[in-house]
Amino acid sequence: MRPPQSLHALMNLLSGHDVARSLHVFGYEPGSDAAAIALAKQRLRLAWLFQMSYPGAPAVYYGDEVGVTGGNDPLNRAAYPWADRGGTPDEALLADFKRLVAMRKQHEVLRRGSLSAPLHIDDHVLVLARQQGEALAITATNNGRDAATVTVNLPAGARATQFTDALTGATTIAENGRITLLVPAMFGTVLVAR
Numbered sequence: 001m002r003p004p005q006s007l008h009a010l011m012n013l014l015s016g017h018d019v020a021r022s023l024h025v026f027g028y029e030p031g032s033d034a035a036a037i038a039l040a041k042q043r044l045r046l047a048w049l050f051q052m053s054y055p056g057a058p059a060v061y062y063g064d065e066v067g068v069t070g071g072n073d074p075l076n077r078a079a080y081p082w083a084d085r086g087g088t089p090d091e092a093l094l095a096d097f098k099r100l101v102a103m104r105k106q107h108e109v110l111r112r113g114s115l116s117a118p119l120h121i122d123d124h125v126l127v128l129a130r131q132q133g134e135a136l137a138i139t140a141t142n143n144g145r146d147a148a149t150v151t152v153n154l155p156a157g158a159r160a161t162q163f164t165d166a167l168t169g170a171t172t173i174a175e176n177g178r179i180t181l182l183v184p185a186m187f188g189t190v191l192v193a194r
Contacts, residue, residue: 007115010056014047015064021076022047023069041067042186045096046141049188052104053130053139055115065097066090103166107192109135110166119152125183129155134194136160140181141188151180160193 014022026047028040044064051058062068063080067090070076081087104110113130120127124144130137136158142148154160154177163172163179172179172191183189 004114007055008112011059012051012054012056013059013061014044014051015061015076017061017077018073019076020072021061021068021070022064023067024071024076028069039186040069041090041093043143044093045100046143046187048097048100049190050139050141052100053110053128053137053188053190055113055130058101058104060097065094067093099167103190107135107137107166107190108132109137109192110139110190113137116155119155120150122150124148125150127152127181129158131155131158134159136163136193137166138163138179138181138191139188140183140190142183142185145185147185148183149180150183151178153178163191163193166190166192 022044023040026040026043027036029036063078066081068078068081070078081089083089109130109132113132113135116129116131118126119129119138125140125142125148127138127140127150130139136155140150154174161174163174164170165172167190181189181191
């Protein structure tokens with residue numbers, strides 16, 4: 001594991017000016033059918049969830065937030081699809097992106113909290129804990145095509161018993177130092193407690 005100073009200074013990006021765009025890497029090709037495009041966009045949402053709940057500085061390449069796609073350079077440098085210039089930005093994707101950024105801004109533990117060893121890891125699900133003082137966040141991502149239920153031990157010394165889903169507001173109760181998470185397919189959940 002990296003030293004905390006280094007970990008919290010990482011520039012975490014998914015796309016950039018010298019690599020293929022994320023949507024392209026996630027399966028969006030010219031002429032893709034609607035199912036392939038939807039899957040690529042859901043993979044992007046999953047990557048954003050991880051990026052916004054992981055230590056470091058999330059960096060977003062212009063246009064990713066509205067669905068700009070493209071392969072290797074120069075296809076990755078397409079112009080931003082401004083609506084007033086005839087472009088068609090993906091407003092639903094933008095709304096989801098803003099919701100994940102707002103989650104990170106609202107919960108300081110997601111920006112500054114420590115990161116421990118994974119609480120759970122398997123072929124599809126990764127569960128991490130972030131702690132900052134009394135604040136605790138449990139993040140779970142699932143790259144599988146089916147929802148998953150996992151039960152994990154809370155980090156040693158954690159006293160929290162009630163957790164709130166940072167995106168839905170639903171509450172989950174931990175019992176005897178363990179918490180059960182329902183992790184949606186191709187997405188995840190972020191539970192926070194104080």
